[in-house]
Amino acid sequence: DGTPLSDLVRVPTREVQMRALSDPEIYQLEMDRVFGKTWLLLGHESEVPNSGDFVVRDMGSDSVIVARAKDGNIHVSLNVCPHRGMRISTVDAGNTQIHKCIYHGWAFKPSGEFIGAPVEKECMHGKMMPKEELGLPQARVTLYGGIIFATWDLEGPSFEEFLGDAKWYFDTLFERSDKGLEVLGPPQRFIVRANWKAAGEQSAADGYHTLTLHRWLGEVGNYSKSGDGGSADLSPEMYGVEVSSPHGHALRCIDLGRKIKKLSGLDPAELTVDQKLEALPPPGMTREMLPQLRKHLSEEQLEVMVSMPPQVGGIFPNVLFAFVYIPQADGSVLGLTLLHAYVPKGPDQLEFVNWVLAEKDAPQELKDRMLMQSIQLFGTSGMVEQDDSDTWPHMTLAAKGARGRRSTLKYQAVYETGAPAGWPGPGIVNEGFTKDDTQWHWWLYWNELMNAKA
Ligand code: FES
Structure with missing residues (x-):
């Protein structure tokens, strides 16, 4: 429609023109410039x-x-x-x-x-x-x-260079144990009639939508927050630390203090790193596996793991990770470890691929429970992703409208905080209520790749 490619992402006002979510020519360029260049x-x-x-x-x-x-x-x-x-x-x-x-x-x-x-x-x-x-x-x-x-991209950056500073955080999820992870069964897959970027930019740590789209998580059954400081109030979960990346990766690090207090009855400020790990082991790990963490991670990484661990986020361009703590009916917590890929299947279609992961060392009984609950919450007929996959097709359709395609997406929620005092991790780090920064960095890298000289 005459808009130059360089004007799709409007840096000064932090806007993105909506036709980026539907245009077939942009899609074709992405296949070379984004999917032909990244890991x-x-x-x-x-x-x-x-x-x-x-x-x-x-x-x-x-x-x-x-x-x-x-x-x-x-x-x-x-x-x-x-x-x-x-x-x-x-x-x-x-x-x-x-x-x-x-x-x-x-x-x-x-x-x-x-x-x-x-x-x-x-x-x-x-x-x-x-x-x-x-x-x-x-x-x-x-x-x-x-x-x-x-x-x-045979001559391009190594995978480590591609992850950059974000690797320090990703290692706490993927490189923390002796035998590493394994997948539980083949990945679940389903088609969503939506542009891959609708899901991709959300996976860059959009915490904001949790308050409304996933509101039921605060209202229903085991997940209810009514005994946790306010009925259905998910906003405490939206405070934390967010890590942005110049390569579009993103991590939402959420405060574990309230959960540790609830489970142990103790004030987390008075506990050592080991006591906090004992109170609430990382998702997918048993207490017997905890010594492995000290072999693979630094003291600084362990500090982050027991205070503000990365729980959701993405690897550019189309991957979401979730290392989450799910409340159980008996008052305990079950950790789930998942990867999603949003595979493009045309300008207005994606394939949602969901891998359920577990530590190889974990007992079979734990793996079975993780698989069952992952399917219940995140699978093809799950309860969480169905909320999200309801919005992405509407966004894609809206981006096809004669007027809608000229509308813009707004990313003006800006952090002005910086990292918390003493934060030991590297990268672009901000503390506070969830903002748009991680997703805006996602779009900036997309823009950089799309406008790069061949
Ligand atoms: Fe002829 Fe493959 S052998 S197309």
Whole structure:
């Protein structure tokens, strides 16, 4: 409609033009400039434990095969046959040492290397290109706490550089135990008729919507806050520390003091780090596992974990993490550990992928409870995400309106606080009631990538 790309994110007034949520041309650019340049979540290595195991996932609009090869390494190969462009793997997951294209039978190893073609001699008469040139394009892969990330940007920043200062906080979730995490069952998936950014920018730690959209969390059953300082009042949960990132990552760190006091009956200010961990172990960990934390994390990281731990947030562009404490009917607390990816499936459609995680070391009984409650709250028919996935399609539709597409999203809730005194962590840190800063940084990085010179 004539608006230059550089004017979609209006920095001086902290606004975003709504057509960014619906425009097909912007979507096509994003596939190259955002999803072609950043590290993308594809799964967890525990989904492909054995040689030949594979899952089929998406990197932006491209299907990829994520496979464990004979040498034990995980490879991410473009799922496109170099012969005529047929999709090579047409299933979601399996085990094979030979990925064979159903069209004419060209075959590839889990590493993506070309094996051969049927009746090669008779057909090609020695004119076949060298085998090395017929392998499947390979993405660059890294494992972080066993989580598989990949990028098409082979010469770009490392994954550690991509996370930047936010890594210090993410390590308290993903790099804190001896054996690391594993996934509980295959990820749950469902389609939402919404632009991926409606979900992506919310995952950059939008705490504000919890007060209204998830209000029931303060009113219903175990979750009721009526005995916790005010009926249905979720606003105390919205105070805390938020970490923004120049690369769009975000962490909401929420005060644990009230929960520790409720569970232990003791004043958290009088407790040591170890006593606080004993009173309320991190989500998914038992008290027996606590010594592992001291092996993997610094004293400063432990201080944050027992006072203001990261509980929700995102990894740019399309990942949400939740390490949350869920009240139980018997007065105890159950920790849940989850990852979501909002995979783009066109300008007005996304696939919601939900991985339930657990510490490998955790007892089976705890894993079972975590899986059950995660499905109840966050799964395909869960109670929390259904609130969110009700809003994203409306936003996407509104962004298609002749007038609506010229409206702007407003991000004027600005922190003026800075980090709390003595805060030991790095990065862009602010304390107080939840604001728009984390999401605004998300949009700034999107803007930087979209306007970058090729
Ligand atoms: Fe794959 Fe022909 S398209 S073998």
